[in-house]
Amino acid sequence: MRECELEYRVKRYGAQAPAFETIVASGPRAACPHARASPKPLRKNELVVIDLGAILHDYCSDMSRTLFLGKPSARVRRVYCAVQRAQQRAFDAVRAGVRAAEVAAAACHTLVASGLGRYVLHGLGHGVGLEIHEAPRLSQDGHALLAAGNVITLEPGIYVPSWGGVRLEDVVLVQAGGAQRLTPTPPELIAL
DSSP: OOHHHHHHHHHHTTOSEESSOOEEEEGGGGGSTTOOOOSOOOOTTEEEEEEEOEEETTEEOOEEEEEEESSOOHHHHHHHHHHHHHHHHHHHHOOTTOBHHHHHHHHHHHHHHTTOGGGOOSOSEEEOSSSSSEEEEESTTOOOBOOTTOEEEEOOEEEETTTEEEEOBEEEEEETTEEEEOOOSOOSOEEO
């Protein structure tokens, strides 16, 4: 599905506009976290990273999913499961009063333990609200304390040059005793 089709559907279902330029990157291009759309056709046995967001009632949303076209190899499943575990560990660390760096470290340590640490190219996430990128920043050098009511993204990603990338991004509400996932799309690998 091309990025213009995704943006059309977002608006058709009631959003005011896309929150940012939609990313659809496949194959080796999926190894670039902020790939721009290209005329490259989707091919069988490729990873496809889709990153999209919408504005509804003036507030932004943000989500990424990685799909696989064909039957995923053991390597694809291993990398995807590592990213999924990293996101879950970060989610489990989220609660009011925790430093953003602690949440980011939970994800990063999981990816390093999986042997994928050298392929992490960006921080774990960011705040979302009236703007698509707001405070707090979730990175290992982030000093901010999470507060109840913060809305943040958890978006661990692995980007392997000449192979592809896997990113899983959800929007999460920070609460006193934990977090609530606001993204309704299941996090499991989708193979088409």
